[in-house]
Amino acid sequence: QELFRSALKRTLSHEDQARAHAGLGQLAFRKDEISAAIEHLERAFELYEDRRYNDPVNADTLGRAYAAAGRQAEAIALFEEWLEEMRARSNDDGDVRFSVLLANALIDEGSFGRAAEILGHALAKSADWGDPMARASTLWSQSRLHAVQGDTGNAARYARKALAILEQTELTSYTARAHQLLAFTELERGNPAEALRLLRRGQELLGEGGSKVEVAKFKLEEARALAQLGQLDEAGELAMETMGLLSEADPPDAGRAYEVLADVFHQIGEGDRAKELYELAIESHEKHGRPYLSGAYAKLAEILKAEGRIEDALALLEKAVAMKTAA
Secondary structure (H helix, E strand, O other), rough: HHHHHHOOOOOOOHHHHHHHHHHHHHHHHHHHHHHHHHHHHHHHHHHHHHHHHOOOOHHHHHHHHHHHHHOOHHHHHHHHHHHHHHHOOHHHHHHHHHHHHHHHHHHOOOHHHHHHHHHHHHHHHHOOOOOOOHHHHHHHHHHHHHHHOOOHHHHHHHHHHHHHHOOOOOOOHHHHHHHHHHHHHHHHHHOHHHHHHHHHHHHHHHHHHHHHHHHHHHHHHHHHHHHOOHHHHHHHHHHHHHOOOOHHHHHHHHHHHHHHHHHHHHHHHOHHHHHHHHHHHHHHHHHOOOOHHHHHHHHHHHHHHHHOOHHHHHHHHHHHHHHHHHO
């Protein structure tokens, strides 16, 4: 970072300035400094005089940063633009990369049909050559799509396929995240013991290399598994520990984290705190995370019904049903 900053103090060509800004943007993204990442990567794109030399890796990271900041429309537009560019260059690796990125952005937006179509293309394309990471990332995204649609059987099937490929590589950070995704699907299927095993193995693989937000995601799912196993005191302690990390979460992640925390507090009998957290989750989901919004509506409705607020509960349930029908 210091070398890139010192380079910008010198008289450089536009292309070299672009490289320095791109480097700073990549480093900022790895440190979860999303605003700084966007600022530097956007500047890098402005400085490249010949668009053909823009780096797809920087487009990948800028789009992810947009999504992390809740700027979903900009992420989708950028991924669509670069998917067209990769196809124009007959770049199969880039085609799969931006297909997967675009599909994930569409999943987050709730556009499941289009995401499924794009992932189908990516699966067929990635089967044509031997890049294990391309194949694994496509399978991983297929698992996410099935998970947010409530199809936990297929979600687990695709996640296990992705994990089997990743375990043959040395990409431990990706393998760790695959364990987390598979643990999520096992929890949704009612298998908390298996989920807990996967989460603890994933945390071992993540080691000291994970960001605070990544660690928090593992802890949240672990708390949910403990609650399902009836270990309510441990689940509550872990949930409280994790709350302090949420201030650093990106908007879409924060919404999901609030919902998981609310699930845990609801299970351990702290209804008021659960209700407050479901409300925070809904506020975030309405802005950034539509795939999970209908579920949050339904969960809050359950609490309101128990309080005797029948009309408010019905209004939320109607919203949940309308969203599922639209999806």
